[in-house]
Ligand code: OGA
């Protein structure tokens with residue numbers, strides 16, 4: 431299983447010449463290899479219409495199940511407040527991330543992620559699918575980051591590890607809560623329903639669940655309209671919990687027509703639908719297309735926690751959501767198999783596991 435995941439990471443690599451981020455601070459302008467086609471006018475960061483904005487959901491609201499369900503269906507994303515995670519821990523985690531990315535380039539390269547490796551410092555995972563490079567550095571963890579942290583700070587890696595572990599523990603708990611809410615909004619409340627996605631009734635993970643924690647760094651950029659922080663993509667997760675701090679940059683693609691900025695809300699987490707939830711909900715909660723723009727004034731940090739089940743979990747639309755006699759929109763695959771398909775085909779992965787042909791045939795049959 432692991433060997434086929436690694437294989438998937440070796441193919442399709444137009445950018446194989448670039449294996450590490452540069453020293454962005456040393457760049458006076460945006461080099462051609464980082465210069466993306468002019469971003470469209472609608473993408474202006476100032477176009478924030480407060481009437482058309484990503485829903486903010488208070489987790490203590492008595493109607494929370496409804497609110498979450500509506501947000502997932504209409505937006506694919508919402509911001510959660512009153513989540514109970516201490517602001518102090520969020521600030522500490524951001525500041526540890528900042529400390530990591532402020533290290534000298536040579537030092538960061540000591541923890542460079544190997545091309546097939548799951549953890550460490552480096553380019554965005556989606557980088558190899560694009561001809562242009564992104565204005566971004568990343569650091570990925572799975573559980574304790576001790577091995578990589580030792581390479582970065584041989585003599586004092588414990589603070590970083592402690593903070594990252596504490597943060598992941600909080601994320602795990604929040605994941606359990608969010609997952610119960612999301613499934614309840616689909617009418618799925620039994621123990622059996624919860625088990626299907628690799629999380630037990632009280633929110634505990636099955637041993638081996640795939641839950642990477644990704645620190646993202648978007649250095650300030652001399653010419654932001656030519657650069658791209660993170661190109662448009664969907665997340666390989668059931669859902670993702672993102673802390674974007676106080677600096678905007680994240681944009682979502684709404685209704686297939688326009689890019690909308692997700693305005694930073696102090697202390698809130700951005701929760702977005704990932705590919706797995708689109709499959710499980712039989713398309714009712716569509717995965718969110720999103721990207722990140724950069725700016726001239728600030729270095730931006732974000733922290734993304736991706737929730738997925740164990741690789742051998744069989745994933746398919748919940749049978750309770752399929753009308754009797756209808757064909758599910760997606761076929762059954764293991765989560766590991768889906769991760770491999772995504773690593774090879776990026777944005778085409780969902781259509782590769784789709785049953786749309788059969789669904790259409792079936793529908794024309796009915797009429
Ligand atoms: C990601 C992502 C958004 C951000 O890491 O997949 O979309 O604001 N991050 O950094």
Ligand code: NI
Nearest residue numbers: 663664665720
């Ligand atoms: Ni993402």
